[in-house]
Amino acid sequence: MITILPEFYDDFYCLADGCHHSCCKGWEIGIDPDTAELYQSLPDPLGEQLRSNIITSPEGNSFRLTADERCPFLRQDSLCQLILDAGEDILCDICTNHPRFFVMAGDIELGGAGLSCEKSVELLLAADTPLTFFRDDDGTALTFTQVLQLIGIIIPPNKLSFIPDISIPVNRSILDRLAETEAINEQWTSDLSSLRDELPLSADRLKKYAGEYDPRLFNRLYQYILYRQLCYADDFGIDRLTDYACLSAQYIFCAAALRGDLPEQIRRWSEQIEYCPENVELLLTETVSASYHL
Ligand code: SF4
Known part of the structure; x- marks a missing residue:
């Protein structure tokens, strides 16, 4: 499968405690089934801490947010308690991937870093040259028009x-x-x-x-x-x-x-x-x- 990514994709990193709008506040944080199963099997005290902060609904599992809508594991200094205690491998898919996105256009995967994150916005606006992309498999650079051609979409020049x-x-x-x-x-x-x-x-x-x-x-x-x-x-x-x-x-x-x-x-x-x-x-x-x- 071919994956296309924007030119700045590899430059992305999370600002963590330097972020003004942490994505760990104000959003529902869904926990994917594999990670939910892992959390159920972890020994105490971390396992108990995790299990007591999970809500289960017909839509699936998610973290129980605090009254001010923060992730229960987001520390006051804006660092993630789970990463500090157990490393990044313990994170659920959404926390591992956000703000990266991947969508399918035919049989081509389009990836990127979402603009709700201030670091992604900074990277997008860091250059004033035409936006370019690259193929993840061989690094070939692509203009936006070439991405469209690869997907088989025609957009009028105007x-x-x-x-x-x-x-x-x-x-x-x-x-x-x-x-x-x-x-x-x-x-x-x-x-x-x-x-x-x-x-x-x-x-x-x-x-x-x-x-x-x-x-x-x-x-x-x-x-x-x-x-x-x-x-x-x-x-x-x-x-x-x-x-x-x-x-x-x-x-x-x-x-x-x-x-x-x-x-x-x-x-x-x-x-x-x-x-x-x-x-x-x-x-x-x-x-x-x-x-x-x-
Ligand atoms: S919004 Fe972006 S920079 Fe801020 S905490 Fe989330 S991923 Fe990190």
């Missing part, structure tokens, strides 16, 4: 890059559309609402940002967003995928224009949309009521 739209009605319709997604937390709802309130008076800020932003970075972002969803080309059609990537990049453009801090706007969008399969599906279907289409 949909391979991102051009921002500074019109208030377009940006308003995007914010309205994102408001239809299931919110990851109250902060997202409140931040989206304040963006919508400010938007009518933000024409100057959008125009200013359009004069300052780096189109090369936004093209990397747009193509990377699109790349992750190429597995859905058969289900939704390529036009829906490019609409989704455009809408997402446009939202990030608007949020960065009004709030600054492009990396953080990307990370927030990713945890709200990209890491919620229901929200991705909602934005990929045509049943959403907003009228925004590029």
